[in-house]
Amino acid sequence: MASSSRTLALGKLAVPHTGATLLRSTQATPRLFLEASRRTVAPRPAFGSLQGPVSRQFRRGYADQVSPIEPAPKKRRFRTLRWAWRLGYLSALAGVAYIGYGVYQDRHPDPQVVPDPSKKTLVILGTGWGSVSLLKRLDTENYNVIVISPRNYFLFTPLLPSCTTGTIEHRSIMEPIRTILRAKKASVKFYEAEASSIDPDRKVVRIFDNSEVKGDMTETEVPYDMLVIGVGAENATFGIPGVREHSCFLKEIGDAQNIRKRIMDCVETAAFKDQSPEEIDRLMHMVVVGGGPTGVEFAGELQDFFEEDIKKLVPEISDRFRVTLIEALPNVLPSFSKQLIEYTESTFKEEKINIHTKTMVKKVTDKTVEAEATRPDGSKEKIVFPYGLLVWATGNAVRPVIKDLMDRIPAQKNSRRGLAVNEYLVVQGTRDIWAVGDCAVAGYAPTAQVASQEGNFLARLLNNMAKTEALESKVRELSSTLNLEPGNSAEISRQIEEYERQLRRIKDVKPFHYSHQGSLAYIGSEKAVADVTWFNGNVAAAGGLTYLFWRSAYLSMCFSTRNRLLVINDWIKSKAFGRDLSRE
Ligand SMILES: Cc1cc2nc3c(=O)[nH]c(=O)nc-3n(C[C@H](O)[C@H](O)[C@H](O)COP(=O)(O)OP(=O)(O)OC[C@H]3O[C@@H](n4cnc5c(N)ncnc54)[C@H](O)[C@@H]3O)c2cc1C
Structure with a gap:
């Protein structure tokens, strides 16, 4: 502790100290210069009596005598400063150009493709760390993606305490989910709603509109083929009264x-x-x-x-x-x-x-x-x-929608802190349901770091699964034509081999590991x-x-x-x- 505060104190002193050193060094040069000139030009002439060309000639001569000793380091220093300034200036320009390009790209995204309706429906619950990390890396062309959350923005929670005192304004740490979804290659549907229950047998999520403004339709069901749950957790009060x-x-x-x-x-x-x-x-x-x-x-x-x-x-x-x-x-x-x-x-x-x-x-x-x-x-x-x-x-504490789901799955009966998942984040006792973040029990602390790494892992897994299905159907298609026509079998076999090689590589997904x-x-x-x-x-x-x-x-x-x-x-x-x- 003491050493840290000492480091801090030195850090604070560093600027005035450097300033003083600079001052001293700039004063030191003329003093040296004078001492050297005193040594080389003696006896000292009466400067005031020298006029016009004579004085100029003398001055030139005086400088010539001392120039090999002193001005060189001064020039070098200024040259270094000039280069440092140029470098700083160019870096600043490059930084502004980089930021400008990023902002332009965000404001002018490429047109989105409409996903193929025959593809599987992937429903993602929540717009927090886990779900948004998944969305960021997910190739949305592979699925019909539907995002459901009562919050239509992502919240950067680590800076939330700074918002309580106004050090940071709250909108600075919010990112609209619509902006995030617009940046995806294929369009994604978003429903601002809360999931009230999940039926793993019928493969549907029941949702309701909990916002202030309500239309005629306030409650409905969303069917899914694959479901990712990232609804986080609620505040624990331990049943303490008040x-x-x-x-x-x-x-x-x-x-x-x-x-x-x-x-x-x-x-x-x-x-x-x-x-x-x-x-x-x-x-x-x-x-x-x-x-x-x-x-x-x-x-x-x-x-x-x-x-x-x-x-x-x-x-x-x-x-x-x-x-x-x-x-x-x-x-x-x-x-x-x-x-x-x-x-x-x-x-x-x-x-x-x-x-x-x-x-x-x-x-x-x-x-x-x-x-x-x-x-x-x-x-x-x-x-x-x-x-x-x-x-x-x-x-x-566990959210009601998670408690309700856990009650429906016999394998979850001993889990207390959330949905128990396996090493691929599949909810134990289910098929086609994954859980990420604070609502999942994977053996890690409930933090944004864990949630975002889980989201990234799941994106890789789902991208791979989609690629696998596409490759497997190609292999099936090719093998059904093999040896039917004379002369094509060598080429088809080569293609099948190539696809199978790709399949082996894709299928080799390691289990989730938190770093x-x-x-x-x-x-x-x-x-x-x-x-x-x-x-x-x-x-x-x-x-x-x-x-x-x-x-x-x-x-x-x-x-x-x-x-x-x-x-x-x-x-x-x-x-x-x-x-x-x-x-x-
Ligand atoms: C003040 C604060 C500071 C923190 N600082 C840090 C930090 O510095 N570092 C760190 O690693 N972690 C930090 N954390 C922890 C971190 O924020 C959480 O671990 C992380 O948010 C968990 O991510 P998640 O995706 O599981 O849930 P969340 O990020 O909480 O997101 C849950 C999402 O689900 C939605 N949702 C809720 N109920 C439903 C429902 N029924 N249906 C559909 N959607 C629903 C919510 O609206 C939300 O969009 C902090 C947390 C807080 C509160």
Whole structure:
């Protein structure tokens, strides 16, 4: 931890230090120049007495004497600078041209082909990490693809905590599904609807329109030949009374907007005329339940928002703002390495974020969180936290549509956390149904990394299956004509052999294997922690440079160039002008 903060401090000093060195070096040249000239030109002439050509001649002579010693490095330095500038300029131009071309391509996609109606119908449920990764790589010419989701956009969840405080605007991390589908070669149907049940025997999905505007038709069935389920998970409340009624969750865009409104409502209500000190303390107390990456990132963002903006603009309540993080386990960020956990906890202490580990929430009311803490000696202590805002970020629970499907499949009767899948992501006990992401139990953590790798794998698998079917039908067709006409058998045999060789290669699909790239989390005060996989080992890093890495990693992972530009713009905007404190 100490070494990381030291690295950061050196990093901060680097710029003024370099500046000072440059200044010294530019001053050093004339001093050397003078010393050299003093040594070579003696005795020193009276400059003021020299006029016209004589003076020019003298000056030339004076320069000639010293020129072999000093001006050369100066010229070389400027030449290097000039080349560096040219290189930078050209790179910037190339970057702008590249981005411009990408944007043009997105705005002017090629015309789409209409898929062959005789091909199989592939239904994809959800527009999250798993489903969209699958869609991105799927060759839609091979199937009649139908996407069904109540959300007509993809959401880049890793930056969702930044939306709760206005560091990033919510539309910057949303990508319309219609744009994604328009970029496919063959057209894809999209229904904005929620799947309420899946009948694996009849091979139909029942869907209903849960949006505000409803037409005459609000509920129907969609038949499928192949089904991919990527509906994610819902928030786990563990049946604790009052959680669903009184807390804010952090999973969807609406949740982030709700939290943002609520923070400012608490601040303005606390600043209301004649508000009692106890009520101000309650309103300005923000409680976060769940010490995983989502809870930690949100607590960090909240503290930044307060320190950088609210404190300046609403100074009368500035000493009352508190953030408390409650976690049932012995430490926060349980999936990170020990030194990063310690670094996070000590950074939170510096940021004045209270951490209560080994503390279980028992009940939530509209103004308090009642919890039970385990003391070091094992005894229990009841704690009541009055709060203005309560954010619940404790993990996932199975969605009703998944529970319903699991009840219909006998092989799933012992699965508790979602649809158990095999090594090819096929839902156990079914044929032609696959599951990806948080709704599937494949033995991995419920993360975007896992969901997107599963989506990519499935796209490869489905593309291969389509190619296999096409090749097999060609082989069948050719072998039915073999030896029927004299003279064609050699050529047909050669073709059959070639197709079978291709088939062997395509059919050789390895089972799904997850490759962990690392874990990242922002912890506030422009610091982040990272456990990154490096060759066969693991590199743990923390501090300001890791924060820059965190930013660049998430920026590169954003869905589109549009998202990337919008996120950069938001970062610059919130840094330059501060976050927007308007409540709506
Ligand atoms: C705030 C936050 C930050 C996170 N940060 C990270 C991170 O930094 N790194 C990381 O790896 N992971 C992160 N995660 C976890 C990651 O977002 C999830 O693991 C990932 O979204 C799972 O992908 P998915 O496709 O299974 O589900 P989701 O992305 O949740 O998508 C589910 C989709 O299904 C749709 N749907 C829901 N119900 C139905 C239904 N009945 N019928 C049809 N469609 C339905 C939804 O509308 C949605 O489109 C974060 C999660 C959150 C909430």
